Structures are given as C-alpha cells and as structure tokens.
Amino acid sequence: MIIQWKWLFEKVLTRFAGIMLFGFLFVKDLEDKELINHEKIHVRQFLEISLVAGLVFGTVAWFISLWFLLGIPVAFYIWYGIEFLIRLIKYRDREKSYKKISFEHEAYDKEDDFTYLQNRRFWRFWKYI
Template identity: 30%
Template structure:
C-alpha cells in the first residue's frame, strides 16, 4: 500500500483524519492499517465529489444536528452520514473501485 499523501501528526485528536488531499494519522504504524486508511480514503472521495468545502460544511451541520438529537458526542459522530458510509464500507477492499458518486446519500436514513 502506497503511503503517498499520508502524514504522521502525533498530536492529532483522532487516530486518523482525511483533510483533502491528505490522510493524517496519529501513529506511524497506522500507515499499514488497511482498514483505517480505507476509511479515510472513503472520506477523501466524499470530499472530492462535494468540492471539499461543501463536504466540511455538510459534515459540521450534520454533526450539530445529531448532537442536538442524541445529546452525546459519540452518537452524534457515528451518525454523521459520511461516517456511516465509511464505517460500513471500510472492510470492503474493492469498495472505492466500485463505489458510485454520492453513495453516502443512501446512508441518510
């Protein structure tokens, strides 16, 4: 697995994060964590198809809505539609190759 575009940042508040066009990871060993890297690559695809800025805006709005709904950070985060797609599909090795644009829409409900 190529690690081009993967940046190690030890003080990252999460294990990994997609910040277009890079994947940020908390520990160097995560470069070989196929599941984590695939999860973040799904986010990169989501960001690209939403012209990046709209992804971040919609992500934030979805999180705030969920926080009001669930009143719990973890539940709000896990129910962000982009996270639902990434967590559900991160185990599928060929997912990004066969993924249709805007596939996250099916995770709204």
C-alpha cells in the same frame, strides 16, 4: 497522498488514528489498512461534494463575486459540521452523533471492504442520511 504523522496523533489528535484534510490522508500507522480505506472513502466523498460545490459556487461567483470560489474546498466540512450539529440535537450524545454523520456511517460501514471504492456509485453517502 497518505502521510504518516505520529506526532499529530500522539500530541494533538490523541483520540484519532487518522484524518482526511482537503484530500490528504494523515495517519498514525501506515499498516492500518482499514483506517486508510476509511479515510480514502472520505477522500471520495470530499471530491464529490467539491464537484457539486464547484458547480454551485462557481455559478454564483460568475454573477456575484469570485470570493464565492473559496467555498468549494470547505463545502465538505460545512456539510459535515451541520450534519453533526443536527445529529447532536437529535441524539444528545457526541460519539453517537459523530458515528451517525452520513460520511462517517458510510466509511465505518465499508472500511473493511477493500474493493468498495472500485464499485461505489456517485454520492453513495446519501444512502446513510
């Protein structure tokens, strides 16, 4: 689902034009096709990480506690944050660290290829790690 929310990007996320949150796309401009494609790539990445996290956290939840199921929807963001911190230590530059996160690197690299998601292989972001 793509939601245009100009206020969010004009008042809160002023440095961004779009964001993917839990599979939902929030964009400033519905006409920006490259941005929407970029965010759709993040949706695919989110779903892939969630699938694997579901297998891992689901197994742990079965044996220990159902509370572990809460880890499934946030696994993507945990990975994203850890990878950002590792790259920040390496590069000591926030912008470069952000662009080098494997999820962002893949999305920026392929945002202008509008057929990419049709042919993309599972866990393709791994190539960018």
